[in-house]
Each structure stands twice: as C-alpha cells, then as structure tokens.
Amino acid sequence: MPEPYADAAVEPKTLPVDDFSSDDSTGFEGRSPWYLAWRRLRRNRVALAFLALFFLIVIFVLAAPLWATQVAHTGPDTTHTTEKITVDGKKKDVVSLDGQPIGPVWFGAAGKFFLGADGSLGRDEMVRLMYGGRISLFIGIVSALITTILAVVFGLLAGFYGGKLDSAIGAIMDVIWAFPVLLLGIALGTALSVGNGLQLGPITIPGNSIWIPILIIGFVYTPYMLRPIRGEVLGLREKEFVEAATAQGAGTLRIMFSELLPNLWSTIIVFFTLNIANNMLFESALSFLGAGVRPPTSSWGSMSSQGFTLLTSQPQLVTIPGLMILLTVLSLNVFGDGLRDALDPKSKITLRARGGQIEPEKAST
C-alpha cells in the first residue's frame, strides 16, 4: 500500500524523544491503519454529509415522543375518526363522511395533523411517521447485527477448519442462495405469521412480533456476508502470524478470535453499514407486501402499504414514508461506500441487490 508512506512523507516526523511507544526507528511516526482510514474518510465530504443526514433521521425518530406529547397531543395509534380540528380558523373533519382523511395541514392546526391523517381511522400521520421510523431502523440494525454475528462465526469456522465443516456450511448456504431472497422472506414471513408464530422449545414468538421479520431478514442475508468472510479467512489462515501464534501454543479459539478476527474488522464494518441499508429496504418490501411487520406495529413499509389504497387522493401517504426510507438507505449506502474506500481502498466488496437481494462480490482477478 503506497498511500501510508505517501502520508508519512508529507509530514516528516518530529521525533518525540520520550515516546517509546513509537517503535519505528526510521524517523516516521507509526500510524495505525484506523488512523489512516479516518484521515481518508475525513477528506470525503460527501460521505460525511450523508452520515450527518443519517444522524438527523435518527434524531427525528428519537424525537417521536416529544412531538407526540408536546406538539401533536396524540399517540401513533390514537384514532380521531369523528373529530374536527381547527385549521387556520376553519373547522374541518379529520375524516370526511366518505372516509377521506384530511391532507397535510402543516402548522395550520398548531402542529396537529402536520402531514394529515393516515386513513379512515384518522390517526396523525406525522406521529406515525416518527414512530414507524423507529421500527424500520430498529429492524434494520438488529437484523444486520444478527447477519453479522452468524456470518462471522460460521465464516470463521468454515474458513479456519475447512474440510467437512466447510463443505457442510457451504452446502447450506448454497441452498439459501438458490432462493430469490424476496420469495424466501415471503415464504417464511407468511408461514410464521399465519400460524401462531414460532415455537422453539421454551421460546414462543407470537405471529405479529417484530422479531419474526428481524430473524427472517437476519437469516436470509447470512450467505451473502458469510462467503466473503470465509474467503478472507482462507487467505489469512496461511499467513505467518497465524503460524507464529500456533508456534506459541495458541489454541484454535484464540487464533480465530484474537488473531484472525481483528483482520476482518474493516470488512465487517463496511458490510454491517451496507447491510443495515439493505435490510431496511428489504423490510419495507416485505411489509409493503404484508409479510413483514404486522398490526398494531407499523413501519415505514407497512404505512406505505396501508396508504397505497389512497394513492390517487392522498399520494403523500405513500410518498412520504417511502421518501424517508430512500433518504435513510441512501445515506447509509453513500456513507458505507466512503467507509469502504477509506478502510480498504483496494477492496472490491460491494453489496449488490439481486431482485431485491444483496450479493457481496469480490473482484475475481
């Protein structure tokens, strides 16, 4: 990697006399790869701007209770079917007699029904948008965590032990890989929720729990992350530092988790970021089709689905939750892209969708 040296050459080192932690005798300051990555990332203004956008969205959804209690004075599930509100001095029905909800009134009613009502039940769309975002983000992040943990543990095992274990894990992944992801998600989502949920020994997850979509999404994307991690472990396993650790008498667990794992962090972090984005998109698709989150819980995807019946008269019920998904996913994708360039400028890891599914892809050289 020429770049670290280039960096060091630009700023010749003023050698700190009392700093013995710097074990570099050439007169250059030793810099950790993380520091170098941070420097590269800092220069990428676009990536940082989109990271800021992501944080704004997080703040927006975290502020949900504040808006609900202080401004809108209603909850996400409170219905106002027969009520009237005063908009700019005029009384208006929240839901008209033919079932049409009121459109966005902005600040016409002091923040109440800022984005109008959500349908014939007359719930406050803005409040629902903020609370729904919490669900969307929560599902995206937790399912990405599940994918990451599964992929790292099984990827390490497969890559390190090789042989039969590797073939077995590989075969299972091949089968999951064969399914179009959306179909697999739908199959699991409907099978689990039409019945009374999932029963695994003492644990029962009811059919309308958000843990069902979380587990499904976490599960179906595992192969897409496991493969590149396994590939990397295969390469690392042959390196001298593993041999050195073995010579020192390190056990397999220690080699896997304290020698190999640190070398995988940059891949894991990039994947994790892109995975959250992808999972949110996938959750929205599942929920839009009715195979994701279920009432009474709602996410941006299920809000769009519900609003879709009113697309002609109240298009904002679909376009606004959809826009929130787009902004969140875009911010994570752009930031993840910058993060990848910063952490490992040479790597070619990308998450690619295939009919709504991602696929990690390493350059085949």
Place this chain on the structure above:
Amino acid sequence: MGPFIARRLVRMVLVLFAVSILVFLIFNVLPGGGTDAAARRIAGKNATPQLIANVRKDFGFDESLPQQYLTMMKQIFSGSLVSYQSQLNVMDQIKQGIPATFSLCIGAAIIWMAFGVLFGYLSAVHAGRLTDRGLTILALAGISLPVFWLASILIVYLSQKIPIFPNGDFVPFQDDPWQWLVHLILPWTTLAVLFVGFYSRVLRSNMLDVMDEDYVRAARAKGLGEHQVRTRHVLRNALIPIVTLFGLDFAAVIGGGAIITELIFNLNGVGQYAAQSIGNQDLPPIMAVTLFGAFFVVLFNTLVDVAYAYLDPRIRLGTSAELA
C-alpha cells in the same frame, strides 16, 4: 465438456432436492403455536375444523415426515394443488400469469442492461470527473429506492397528474402490440432502475481494472485509437463478469423479484398472484411460487454455467470451483 456438464447436472439435482426440502420445512414442519399448526396455516384464516381435517388428509399430516414430503411434492408437481380459500387450482393460476411476468422481466432486462452498460462506460471513461460523480450518485440513489415508492411516484406524476401512460394493467402482445408496449413502459422503468444502478457501478470498476492490463497498453502501443481501445479491448473484457451477473439477476427477477412491480401495476402476473395470496394469507400459492421460483433460478444458473464453460475453456478445466 461432457464431464463438466455431468458434474454440473449432479450438483444441480442435489441443490434442487435441498431447495425442495427447505420449502417443505418452511411450510409443513416449522413449529407454530398449538397443535395442527401446519394444517391450519395451509387451510388459511377462518378455516373450519372440517377444512383443517381435509388439509390434514390431503397433505398426509398423520404420516411420517418423508411420506409428507413426497405427498407435498406430488401435490405441487402434479398440478393438483388448490388454494383452500379460493378453491382455484394453483397451477392454472400460475400458468395464466406467465406471459405477463415474462413480458415485464424480459423488457426490463433489456433496458437495465443497455443503460447499465452505457452509464458504466461513461462513468469509467470520465472517472473522477463530474460526469462520473453525477452518475455515481444517481447509481447509489437507484439502488436505494424502494420499488413501491418509485412505482407510486411514476403513477402519480406520469399517469395521474400528466396522463401520458396508463397506470397499469397488462395487454397481451398478440392482442395489441402497441398497447402492450405503452402499458409496460412504467413497469419496465420501475424494475430496471435498481439494476441500472448496480450494473453501471460494477462495470465502472471492472473497466477501471481492465484499463491497467498489459494488453490494453499493447493495444495503445500498436497505435489503436482511444475509442477502439475502449470499446474493443476494455469494454469487451469488462463485460464478461456483467454477463454472469445478468444471468443470475434475470433468473431471480423472473423467479420472484418482480412481485411488487407486478402488484402495483396490476399486471396479473405470477408475482401478483403471489402478492395477493400474501394479502389473503393463502399459503398453497405461495408454496408453489416459492418452489418454482427457486427451481427456475437453479435451472437457469446451471444453463448459464454450461454456456459459459462452452465459451470459456478455463472454466471447465479446473478453475470451475470458483466460478461455477
């Protein structure tokens, strides 16, 4: 070539078998709450005890698991599977949807390939400059769009506010080719945008890699013009991985990736059938569509692999493990 095809076919059969096992596990074995969970799931919501008993009998839930597996596969492949809610034969419904699904997917595939290659090429040729940056942002936006959102926006703006295109429905090609085309423009666009984003990004990075190769320098050294070097040497070689991806993606889109597009534009394809069944919580159609979708993907991928091995001897001689 013979041994390669044989090996590939054996693997295909194994994967098909495993896929069918997984479908069986999801629908028939997955532990749900209470007794008779699987039978109740398949019978659908508000099922009477009589109906549940019928499902138990049809799917052989009283028998051993291997026997149940065979019964389920027989139901699906013999075409006798019915939806217990609508009483309609699942196979007939799927067959009816096939023309619409293929029209949508083939058209979208042509569009995404054409624009993906065009944008990727422009992006690589202008790497680092404004065109490249603009296209990169567009590509990232393309892959971040929720499909239902894009479809809704297109309907609201290009069909309702400015009525240029119809807002959906499928017109069979043999009935009226012009209407077929007009009705499919918005669905094609919706489905293609995501892939245009990906393909342009992948092609861009492939092209940038290829540009460093020795044979590109050799082509320049022998005096070829820049345009010829780019199209005949760089683009051609950078397209190889794209063609593989295309095979995979095309299969995945036909095998179930176009569900939302079909639903929103009311195309009455296989995907819409699946989507409506989700809404009705009607499992037998989803069971069949999932199995056929996955089968189609596996078969198509095998076909692509064999075609590839035919075109590129390196694949059938040794390095196949990586690429197959």
